[in-house]
Amino acid sequence: MAKVTIQKLKEMKQKGEKISMVTAYDYAQAVLVEKSGIEIILVGDSLAMTMLGNEGTVQLTTDEMIAHIKPVVKGAPTPMIVGDMVFGSYNESISQAIRSANRLMKEGGCDVIKLEGGRPEVVSAIVEAGIPVQGHIGLTPQTASMLGGFKVQGKSLEAAQRIIDEAKALEEAGAFSIVVECVPEELGRAITEAVSIPIIGIGAGRYCDGQVLVFHDMLGLFDKFLPKFVKQYAQIGDEIVKSLSTYKEEVRQGAFPEEKHTFGGLSREDLKDL
Numbered sequence: 001m002a003k004v005t006i007q008k009l010k011e012m013k014q015k016g017e018k019i020s021m022v023t024a025y026d027y028a029q030a031v032l033v034e035k036s037g038i039e040i041i042l043v044g045d046s047l048a049m050t051m052l053g054n055e056g057t058v059q060l061t062t063d064e065m066i067a068h069i070k071p072v073v074k075g076a077p078t079p080m081i082v083g084d085m086v087f088g089s090y091n092e093s094i095s096q097a098i099r100s101a102n103r104l105m106k107e108g109g110c111d112v113i114k115l116e117g118g119r120p121e122v123v124s125a126i127v128e129a130g131i132p133v134q135g136h137i138g139l140t141p142q143t144a145s146m147l148g149g150f151k152v153q154g155k156s157l158e159a160a161q162r163i164i165d166e167a168k169a170l171e172e173a174g175a176f177s178i179v180v181e182c183v184p185e186e187l188g189r190a191i192t193e194a195v196s197i198p199i200i201g202i203g204a205g206r207y208c209d210g211q212v213l214v215f216h217d218m219l220g221l222f223d224k225f226l227p228k229f230v231k232q233y234a235q236i237g238d239e240i241v242k243s244l245s246t247y248k249e250e251v252r253q254g255a256f257p258e259e260k261h262t263f264g265g266l267s268r269e270d271l272k273d274l
């Protein structure tokens with residue numbers, strides 16, 4: 001399959017073909033996503049929770065993000081790879097933001113970067129520096145405490161207008177796409193119709209140009225909580241626990257390994273005087 005490009009995503013929006021996106025954070029996961037035909041992989045800062053066991057995403061560093069982007073790039077040559085800018089790596093200055101984006105691209109090897117918030121001046125500076133940017137508005141987990149927690153955003157008319165204005169401003173600033181998280185379905189539709197760039201929803205209803213889910217959430221690999229907007233396509237975690245328990249039991253009973261798992265050669269007799 002040919003590498004997924006910004007142009008291809010734009011054409012998909014124009015033709016009304018839905019775009020799928022999922023997170024992945026290591027080589028093994030990336031290989032699985034590559035085989036699925038999903039168009040976009042996000043190496044999301046959600047890895048702080050799903051892979052590193054942190055309570056939230058704020059403490060993740062750019063070094064840690066880079067360490068996860070690298071194996072994903074190796075495992076998935078076809079999907080577009082999005083590197084997520086971590087909290088604190090783009091809120092000091094425009095030059096800090098460009099420097100952080102450069103690091104994800106050069107050291108990580110991702111194709112594009114994503115950042116949270118409606119800050120068009122930051123987006124346009126990174127785009128002018130030659131790096132494609134995906135925006136992320138609505139619920140922005142890095143600053144969720146300022147939004148009143150992990151809650152649906154844009155419920156009042158004024159708040160909805162603000163989010164639509166942010167989407168338009170990000171498009172104007174040169175963003176090639178925007179993730180919209182946790183807004184009412186009709187606001188998700190209004191945003192999607194208000195801009196010509198692909199809108200990828202998560203908890204943003206059925207009318208976005210595409211959808212994104214967290215790998216561990218959709219596959220049953222994260223058991224701390226499950227947002228309402230997630231569909232679990234499998235319970236892989238339960239399968240893994242079943243396999244591990246069976247292995248443990250077979251080792252305990254001497255049922256594993258069997259002869260077919262062993263190496264022959266020297267006999268017991270040969271070794272008796274050693």
Ligand code: KIV
Nearest residue numbers: 023044045046179212
């Ligand atoms: O980090 C992440 O997984 C994300 C998605 C939820 C969009 O930003």
Ligand code: NA
Nearest residue numbers: 044045046084
């Ligand atoms: Na993220």
